[in-house]
Amino acid sequence: MRKSFFHYLMKYREEPPRDDIADFANHAFKDHSFPKGEANYDELSRYLELNGLYLRSMSIFDEAWERYIEEEKD
Numbered sequence: 434m435r436k437s438f439f440h441y442l443m444k445y446r447e448e449p450p451r452d453d454i455a456d457f458a459n460h461a462f463k464d465h466s467f468p469k470g471e472a473n474y475d476e477l478s479r480y481l482e483l484n485g486l487y488l489r490s491m492s493i494f495d496e497a498w499e500r501y502i503e504e505e506k507d
Contacts, residue, residue, distance in 0.1 A: 435505045438477055439469040442497060453493045454500075460487035474498055 445458040461467050466484060471477050481494055488494060 435472060437470050437472050438498070438501055439467055439471070441501045441505060445497075453489065454497050457488060457493050457497060460485075 439461060442454075442458045442461055445455045446462055447455050448459065450456040450459055464484070464487070468476060468480055471480075477498070478491070478494065481488060481491065485491075485494070
């Protein structure tokens with residue numbers, strides 16, 4: 434079973450963040466409303482477009498999502 438995107442993203446958390454994905458992971462961790470069990474791109478994208486004010490660009494999410502898909506293949 435594939436882990437959720439949130440669970441995957443947490444491996445990038447670090448202080449201070451070395452890149453945009455680490456910064457995204459740090460902010461997602463602090464976002465108590467983040468859909469932690471979600472593994473659907475459209476649902477996550479919709480949530481971040483409405484609530485992810487901490488993302489400078491949705492391309493950061495897209496890059497993290499591409500890594501997630503590649504590394505979490507069944």
